[in-house]
Amino acid sequence: MELQKNGRDNTMRTIKYDMQTAHKMERIALKLGRPQRLVFAQMVDYFHRSKKDPKDVNDELLKNTLLKQHRDYIGFIRTQENDLLIPIKREVDRMTRSQKNIVDFFNGQQKHNRVVLEVDREMLDGQKRLADTIKVALGSLDGISGSLASKESMKEQFRFILENYIRTRDGFGMMTSAMEKEELVRSTRKQIDLL
Structure with missing residues (x-):
């Protein structure tokens, strides 16, 4: 599946994850009132900009x-x-x-x-x-x-x-x-x- 964005072709990628993670993703997207794809893109963007490690739950x-x-x-x-x-x-x-x-x-x-x-x-x-x-x-x-x-x-x-x-x-x-x-x-x- 391909999307047109600002005149450039963006190829869609697929990530496989288990059902437990899928349910968590659905709950997060539902709570935020956004599509799962948008929530995922925003999460990636957040970790990229903040340089945080997702494993660090204490956020030192x-x-x-x-x-x-x-x-x-x-x-x-x-x-x-x-x-x-x-x-x-x-x-x-x-x-x-x-x-x-x-x-x-x-x-x-x-x-x-x-x-x-x-x-x-x-x-x-x-x-x-x-x-x-x-x-x-x-x-x-x-x-x-x-x-x-x-x-x-x-x-x-x-x-x-x-x-x-x-x-x-x-x-x-x-x-x-x-x-x-x-x-x-x-x-x-x-x-x-x-x-």
Whole structure:
């Protein structure tokens, strides 16, 4: 029996095998919903491309490949934690301490300013000068409280970005492509840059 394919003649070959193998072949083809000839051709193509030995049921090559990829993936995550996440956390902590010191300083100045204003009020007869001084102090306090609110908002946004990165990273399986991993890192960096 001969088939025409792309203008070339393909001679059909015959392989003889026992009934037990024939039943297995029928079950495989039925399960996959394909003709036996197509399933056989796909099996040959698979073993040819993968260079696997059909006798190797444990598939050590696949296990070793998966283990290597898993180690590479864990190494990549550790590198990202050391190079990106830990330094960012340190800087955020440093900024938080710095902001707290500034707030403490301004709180001390505010108490001092109140004492000075009381002395000025007793010394000065004009109510206008006192009102102007209080207005300036309140404006400064509003600016400081606005800065603190902005800082808290920035911390919340960073926490959200970090939690999203960790949740997505933990959701990756061993078969996640390097391109998806790189896209996660690129996306996370972009979100941090937008803060």
